[in-house]
Amino acid sequence: MNKILAVIRREFVERVRTRSFLIGTFLVPLLGGIVGYLPAALSKRETATRTIAVLNDATGTVARRIDSVLSSQRIGEDSAPRYRVISIPAHGRMDVVRDSVIGLIGRREADGDAPVGLLILTDSGIESGKVSYLGSDVTSFRNMENLDHSLEPLVRDERLERRHADSALKVAASIRLDLQTQKVTEGKITGESGETSFLLAYIVDMFMYISLLLYGVQVMGSVVEEKTNRVVEVLVSSLTPFQLLLGKVIGVGATGLLQLGIWSFTGLYIARVLGGHSAATVMAGDTSQAGFHMPNVTPELVMIVLAFFLLGFLFYSGLYAAIGSMCNTAQEAQQAATPVTMIVVVGMITMFSLINEPSGSLAQILTFIPFFTPLVIPVRYAIAPLPLNEIVLGAGVMIAGILGVVWIGARIYRVGILSYGKKPSLRELWRWVRTA
Amino acid sequence: MEASAVVTVDRVTKRYAGHTAVRSLSLEVPRGGIFGLLGPNGAGKTTTIRMLLSIITPDEGRVQVLGQEGAGRELSGRIGYLPEERGLYPKMRVLDQLAFLGEAKGVSRWDARKRAKAWLERLGLSDWGLKKVSDLSKGMQQKVQFAGALQHDPELVILDEPFSGLDPVNSQVMRDVVVEFARSGRTVLFSTHIMEHAEKMCDRIAIIARGEKVVDGTMAEVKRQGGKTHVALGFTRNALAAKQVLADRSLVAQVDDAGASAEVGLAPGADPERLLKALVAADVGLSRFEVVEPSLQSIFIAKVGQEAARPVAQEVA
Numbered sequence: 107m108n109k110i111l112a113v114i115r116r117e118f119v120e121r122v123r124t125r126s127f128l129i130g131t132f133l134v135p136l137l138g139g140i141v142g143y144l145p146a147a148l149s150k151r152e153t154a155t156r157t158i159a160v161l162n163d164a165t166g167t168v169a170r171r172i173d174s175v176l177s178s179q180r181i182g183e184d185s186a187p188r189y190r191v192i193s194i195p196a197h198g199r200m201d202v203v204r205d206s207v208i209g210l211i212g213r214r215e216a217d218g219d220a221p222v223g224l225l226i227l228t229d230s231g232i233e234s235g236k237v238s239y240l241g242s243d244v245t246s247f248r249n250m251e252n253l254d255h256s257l258e259p260l261v262r263d264e265r266l267e268r269r270h271a272d273s274a275l276k277v278a279a280s281i282r283l284d285l286q287t288q289k290v291t292e293g294k295i296t297g298e299s300g301e302t303s304f305l306l307a308y309i310v311d312m313f314m315y316i317s318l319l320l321y322g323v324q325v326m327g328s329v330v331e332e333k334t335n336r337v338v339e340v341l342v343s344s345l346t347p348f349q350l351l352l353g354k355v356i357g358v359g360a361t362g363l364l365q366l367g368i369w370s371f372t373g374l375y376i377a378r379v380l381g382g383h384s385a386a387t388v389m390a391g392d393t394s395q396a397g398f399h400m401p402n403v404t405p406e407l408v409m410i411v412l413a414f415f416l417l418g419f420l421f422y423s424g425l426y427a428a429i430g431s432m433c434n435t436a437q438e439a440q441q442a443a444t445p446v447t448m449i450v451v452v453g454m455i456t457m458f459s460l461i462n463e464p465s466g467s468l469a470q471i472l473t474f475i476p477f478f479t480p481l482v483i484p485v486r487y488a489i490a491p492l493p494l495n496e497i498v499l500g501a502g503v504m505i506a507g508i509l510g511v512v513w514i515g516a517r518i519y520r521v522g523i524l525s526y527g528k529k530p531s532l533r534e535l536w537r538w539v540r541t542a
Numbered sequence: 543m544e545a546s547a548v549v550t551v552d553r554v555t556k557r558y559a560g561h562t563a564v565r566s567l568s569l570e571v572p573r574g575g576i577f578g579l580l581g582p583n584g585a586g587k588t589t590t591i592r593m594l595l596s597i598i599t600p601d602e603g604r605v606q607v608l609g610q611e612g613a614g615r616e617l618s619g620r621i622g623y624l625p626e627e628r629g630l631y632p633k634m635r636v637l638d639q640l641a642f643l644g645e646a647k648g649v650s651r652w653d654a655r656k657r658a659k660a661w662l663e664r665l666g667l668s669d670w671g672l673k674k675v676s677d678l679s680k681g682m683q684q685k686v687q688f689a690g691a692l693q694h695d696p697e698l699v700i701l702d703e704p705f706s707g708l709d710p711v712n713s714q715v716m717r718d719v720v721v722e723f724a725r726s727g728r729t730v731l732f733s734t735h736i737m738e739h740a741e742k743m744c745d746r747i748a749i750i751a752r753g754e755k756v757v758d759g760t761m762a763e764v765k766r767q768g769g770k771t772h773v774a775l776g777f778t779r780n781a782l783a784a785k786q787v788l789a790d791r792s793l794v795a796q797v798d799d800a801g802a803s804a805e806v807g808l809a810p811g812a813d814p815e816r817l818l819k820a821l822v823a824a825d826v827g828l829s830r831f832e833v834v835e836p837s838l839q840s841i842f843i844a845k846v847g848q849e850a851a852r853p854v855a856q857e858v859a
Contacts, residue, residue, distance in 0.1 A: 112645035120634055336629025340690065343595045343623040344646040524597065534559075 109345055110353045117328065117357025122364070131365050135372035155186050156243070159207050159221040163196035163228045168264040172227070175256055188252075192221060200228075212242035225253075232261055289490075306403070307461050307488040310411060313366075314481050315454035317415055319447065321362035322422035323440075328354055329430030329523070330439045338523045347520040355423045362419065406491065411484045417504040418480025421511055422446065428515035431522030432529055442529065453481040464489040473500050476507025514539055546573045547606075548698050548729045549594060554603030556589050563589040565753040566603070571731055571746070576724045578744035579733040580838075582846060586753040587733040588626055591702050594731075595623055608698060619648040622696035626703045626733075628687050632676035636686055637662065639675055643690040654693075661689035665715070681712045688716055692723065699723065701732035705739055717743065741838040751846045765835050770795060770807035772840065773814055775821070776830030777802055783824040793817055798840045803830070805840050 121127055158176065162169035172191075179188040196203055207224045223241020231237045237257065243249050259280055266276050287300035332338040341350055425446050433439035456478070460469050464486045472478040473486070473496065483500045486492055521538040522530075530538065549571035556564040564586040571577045581587050592598045593605050595618075608617050630639055637658055644654030662668050665685045670678060678686065684707065691699060704720070705713045721743060724730045734740055740747055741761075748758035757764055777784050781801065788794050788806055793816060796807035808814065814833050821828055836844075 108650075109646055109648060112642060112651070116634075116638075116642050119638075120631070124633070331631075332629075335632060336625075336627040337631055339597070339625040339627055339629065340623065340643065340687075341646060342597050343621075343625070344618045344643075344648075524592075 110349050110356075113345065113350060113353025114357040114360065117354055118360050121324075121358070121361045127361070127365070131368050135369055138373065155181075155188065155190050156223075156249075157190045157192060157219055157221045158241075159192045159194055159224045161194050161196055161200070161204055161207065161224055161226045163198075163200050163226070164232055164264075165229055166264065166268070168232065168260065169193060169227055171264075172225075172257065172260055175260060179252075179256070190219075208240060211240070232264055235261065237261065303489060304461060306407075307457075307464075307485050310407075310484045310488040311454060311457040311461075311481065313411065314415060314418065314484055315450060317362060317366055318418050318422050318480065319450050321358055321419055322426045322446075322450075323443070324362070325355055325358050325423040326426035326430035326439055326443060327436060328358060329427050329519070330433055330436050333431070333433075333523055333526075334435060342523065347523065348516060351427055351516060351519055355420065355427070358423065359416070359419055366415075407484075407487055410487045410497070413501070414480040414484050414504070417501065417508065420508045421476055421480070421504060422450070424508065424511035424515040428511075428518040428522070431519040432525075432535070434526060434529075438529065449477050450481075453478045457481055457485045460485060461489060474503050476504055476511075479504050479507075547571060548573050548608060549577075549731065550604075550606040551590070551594070552604040552606070554590075554593060554600040554605060556586075556593060556598065556600050563753055564593070564600075567750065567753065567755055568603075569748055569755065569758065571729060573729055574724070574727055575745035576720065576730045576732070576743050578740040578747040579731060579750065580735065580737065580740055580747055580842065581733070581750040582735055584752075585750045587750065588702055589753075590750070591700055591731075591733060594700060595621065619694060620697045622691040622694065622699040624687060624691040624699075624701045624704055626706075628684060630675045630683060630687060630690075632674065634675055635672055636667065636675055636678065637671035640686065640690055640693060644694050647694040647696075649694050657693045657695075658689070661693045662686075665689055680707070681709060684708060685712065685715070688719070692719070696728070698729045698731065701730065703734055704732050705734065705736065737837070737839040737842050747838070749842060749845055756845045757841075761838075764838075764841060770810070770836065771812075771814060772805060772807050772834050772836040773817060774830060774832045774834045775804045775806065776828070777804075778827035778829050780824065780826045784821065784826040787817075787820045787824050787826075790820070793820065796840065796844050798837075798843060805834070805837055807836065807840060807844065 160169060160172060170193075173193055176189040176191050177187060180186065181188050194203060194207065204224065204226065207221065210220050211222065211224060213220060221241075222243050223239055226238040226240070239250075239253065262280065263276055266279060271279070288295055289300060289303045332341065338350075345353075426443060429443050429446065430439050433442055453472075456468075456472065460466075460472070460482065463469065469482060469486060472482045479500050483492065483497060487497075517539045518535060547570045549569065551567055551569040553566045553568055554564055555562065555566055567586070567590060569579075569590075579587050579590065589598070593600050594607055596605075604611055608620055610617060634642070637655065640658035640661065641651070641654040644657055645651055649657065659668075659671065662671050665688070667678075667682060667685060670682065675683060675686065688704070691701065699720075701720070704716060708716065717739075720730055720732070724745075744761055746758070746760050747764055749756045749764075757767060759767065775784075784804075785799070788797050788799070788804065791809065793809055793812050794806045795809040795812075798805040806817075808817065818828075818831055821831070
């Protein structure tokens with residue numbers, strides 16, 4: 107037991123001491139924060155007033171109202187106006203005027219007053235709702251959305267007015283539908299919206315995927331390293347392969363838990379500090395600043411995630427250790443491990459279809475295949491708590507899988523760590539398993 | 543079997559895919575002293591040693607170490623091992639590394655550190671304790687590994703080719719350590735294919751070739767078994783003429799020719815004086831003529847033979 111502790115301590119201390127661990131542990135959340143925050147922050151930034159030309163060929167006062175609404179918008183509070191509007195009446199020479207204005211858009215040599223875009227108002231456009239905007243800034247998601255939001259009520263009102271609607275009707279017609287989703291689990295309202303629930307499942311999926319792969323591969327690296335350094339022979343003269351393997355797996359697992367813990371902690375902290383400014387909300391078009399609700403992470407979910415991380419890690423590290431022991435160099439091992447890595451990747455991708463149908467037959471089947479169980483159960487649980495018997499059965503399948511993998515893996519490991527030279531064929535591997 | 547035997551190997555056979563590495567081998571290593579396991583490359587020395595340590599198990603026969611059968615690993619705290627393939631964790635600090643090796647042997651953590659420090663001092667590496675292993679020269683790394691095999695004060699030390707790749711100075715340091723260790727009543731078993739080392743250090747030897755034992759016993763016994771009268775010769779000129787004299791099979795049974803000097807084993811019934819007369823007659827400028835005990839080198843070559851000295855198969859690493 108003390109010997110296993112020594113192996114665990116060595117594995118843990120040497121790993122935590124490396125520069126790559128420090129960088130990985132503290133730089134990853136920082137980079138993650140920057141990647142998440144920067145686009146949001148940058149796309150929020152508006153620097154200068156933009157000039158927009160409005161080419162008016164429509165009857166009535168709609169152009170004037172658009173002019174005044176756009177001109178009154180400001181960048182932030184009490185700062186420069188967002189738009190400078192140049193109204194150009196078409197006077198029946200639509201095409202000619204349009205072409206000459208387009209000629210000015212996006213020209214570098216033009217001074218700051220040159221228009222960035224041209225809005226074309228025609229009666230048919232107002233009736234059909236298809237209003238044209240030609241500009242150099244049409245790729246700006248935020249600019250277009252703002253324009254859209256600003257114009258929509260004005261054009262709608264114009265249509266109503268042309269049909270002589272009274273103001274009460276105009277107000278009634280302007281109310282939009284806003285579908286309010288709330289997740290119900292086990293007959294109780296959880297207070298989560300559908301989006302946060304999806305987000306949570308997605309985060310859990312990525313978390314399991316990254317952690318299984320990352321630390322499984324580390325176990326493999328550690329096995330190969332001892333082989334390439336030829337330390338392994340001294341070690342197996344003092345320790346049984348089982349002690350060595352178990353110590354290694356626990357040591358790497360502990361390092362993994364520490365790192366994941368630090369990541370989760372800083373991740374939660376960053377998410378809280380940034381609040382609604384994350385990239386996800388910008389992508390979702392949530393400009394209302396209503397903010398980003400932290401998904402409801404229950405202690406049960408945390409326990410399920412941790413438990414299945416551990417089970418999955420034991421399962422996959424057994425596989426990776428066996429593969430590492432067959433190989434002579436890190437490169438060789440990486441190649442040999444591709445099938446296993448592919449399985450994890452496939453599992454991670456399959457989860458996306460599973461999120462749409464968390465209780466479908468695919469989900470039911472995958473739950474009980476040990477390769478996928480550690481991904482499926484936490485993801486399904488994140489969407490809706492699973493019945494206890496399914497969790498227990500899943501864990502049982504996992505434990506059976508681990509015993510199988512460890513039984514075969516330890517036998518391959520025992521022979522493999524002392525074999526140098528050519529990688530064994532499948533037939534040789536089978537002989538290792540049988541004779542060891 | 544003697545009760546005092548530290549290692550008993552009884553008709554052990556180990557086969558690998560293509561060949562038999564060790565064939566019905568029996569050995570006995572008594573307590574105390576230095577035992578040399580000699581043989582050409584590929585003779586099965588490393589395989590035998592790995593079976594002693596229970597790293598691999600024999601296909602047939604029994605291996606007993608420190609009175610217990612097949613229990614090398616449970617006894618590992620009483621055994622020190624320096625494998626042929628040296629290896630340390632390159633990124634680990636020297637002191638941590640040694641302490642870990644001690645802990646793997648079952649020494650408590652603090653004791654292991656204390657011992658590691660003492661050994662580093664003894665080998666003149668105190669200043670390197672906090673350096674990474676990869677910062678050390680190859681010779682220093684060998685010393686660290688050597689300390690790793692000895693620091694837990696084992697009763698039995700097994701060294702596989704301990705002096706290969708060492709410069710003469712470091713080689714001498716290690717030899718002194720080994721000799722002192724054996725003098726304190728503990729047992730050293732080491733393998734080598736360099737006969738000079740074995741001849742200087744060993745109390746007992748066993749020569750194996752192609753997985754089989756060729757000869758074993760105390761150094762004196764082996765030399766006596768060498769049987770023939772041996773003569774050491776030195777010439778100052780006319781080496782060609784000397785060669786012709788030594789080619790006479792009625793006179794000389796075996797030659798270990800080193801050019802300007804040679805060690806010859808006389809044919810049965812041949813008289814040293816006859817050889818002396820023949821050499822004087824050939825006018826070879828004789829600078830040395832001495833009836834000697836056979837050297838281990840000449841016994842080795844006589845027993846193993848030039849042909850068997852070639853490796854049978856790649857040594858199973």
